[in-house]
Structures are given as C-alpha cells and as structure tokens.
Amino acid sequence: MATATLMDREVHVDDEGFLTEYDEWDEELGTYMAERIGIEMTPRHWEAIRFLRSDFTEQGVTPTLRRVSTSAAIPTKELFTLFPKKPAKKMAYIAGLPKPAGCV
C-alpha cells in the first residue's frame, strides 16, 4: 500500500486517497481531511464520524448510510445535509476508513 503525506504526516492511502491504516488517523487529521473536501466539522458531524470509527472496530467493515442513520440515530435527510451528495463515501473518507462495501 502506497504512502503519502497528509498534514505533514506520512500515512498509508489507497489509489483514491482513503486511509488504509486505522491507527494512523486522529481527529485532527479528520478535521484536515474534511476541510480538503469542503466540510467544516461541527459536533453533529463528529457524532457521525465517531460512530463510524467505533462501529468499524466492532463490525470490521465501514457502516453503510442506513446503518449510520438507524444505529447512530442521525436521520438520512440530515446526513445528506451534513455530508452533501455522497454522504457514505465522504463520511468514510473523513473517518479514515475504507469506502462502505454494502449495497444498502
């Protein structure tokens, strides 16, 4: 897996730029990654991202949008407002996780 720099740190990323090492991420880096894609993090954004991080450690996969809306109790509509257009992928990117693989 290729390494690259993000915020002057050396990190492992895939071809698209998603982090591939869970432990290379922290919230400071997450904030920086969010800025790169035009998102300013708010407490509500963090609720979603922290859910993604903890769910990933339990399930071993990145949660899908529906899982975030049902398990983290953030309505679908709101997720589309917080992370416009491509919420599932944007959340995964900011959380330093792989793209969700599930269909729904």
Added chain:
Amino acid sequence: MTLTEQREAPLPAFEDDETDRKLMIICSKGSLDMAYPGLVLANAALGEGIETHIFFTFWGFDMINKETMGHLKFTPVGNPATHMPTMLMGLPGMTAFATHMMKKQIEGIDIPDVPEFMEMISDSGGHLWACRMSADMMHIGEDELYDRVEGIISASDFMEISEGAQVIFI
C-alpha cells in the same frame, strides 16, 4: 526536492461533475422480489449524488399503494430459480411461506422493508411518481397512494421528467 519527499495524498473524486447524471427507474412489478432491484439501485444512485426518479406503473402500483406496499408477496410458482419441484410450488400456503422466508432473509442482511426503503429514498432526495393510466384503470386516487409520491403523471409528463436520464425498466 529530496528522494524521501512524499507525494501528497490523492483526493477522492467527490466533486466530480456527476451532478448532470440522472436516472429514471420504472417499477412495473408488484411482487416482493421485483420491488427490491429498483429500490436498491435508486438508493445507490442517490448515495452517489445522482438525480433519481422512480416511476411506478401497472403492478408496480402495489409498491406505492398504502394498503399493499407493506404486504408485497413472493411466489415461487413458475420460477425455476427457486430450484424446487414445480408441482409443489402451487400448493396452498406456499406463497405465504416463501414470502415469509424471503422477508426473513432480507431482514437478516439488514435491508429495510419496502415502506421504510421508500421513506429512505425520499429522504435521500429521490422523486416518486405514479402512472396516470394505471391510476385511472385501477380507480386509485392520490389519497390512496403513499404520501411521498409527488404526483400522478401522464406518459408525456414522464417524457419531460426523464429527459436526459438513463432509464431502467424493471
């Protein structure tokens, strides 16, 4: 530049101009197994930022009829893909049994039932449309339809809405 200098991490293509992509899915079937393909694809498209419309016509009306949308059935009759003896599939109770099994499987992989799925699609910005001719034929008015349906539209309206869209018929 030194040899150890790293390239900056690439940025996923989030802001790609996919906004001009548009999808129209025609749902014309009223059985449980044929309801899901359209819903799954619509949901995936919305998650990619694609403008998505679903047009319900003929038997697809069962997917948006308030009375039936939560009770779609799956019948194994005439479906060789169930790999069960054809003679048995028409026995009384078989449709109820097969429907029950399929619903359990769908729930088992954490996929929502039809009404919840429809709500999710609408919340994600998907547009739901009902077919005028089917409504007239079946004497169904807007009151009987799922409240997220935006309107009962004619074939010409469909042509206008689907302009420039990729169309999937199910």
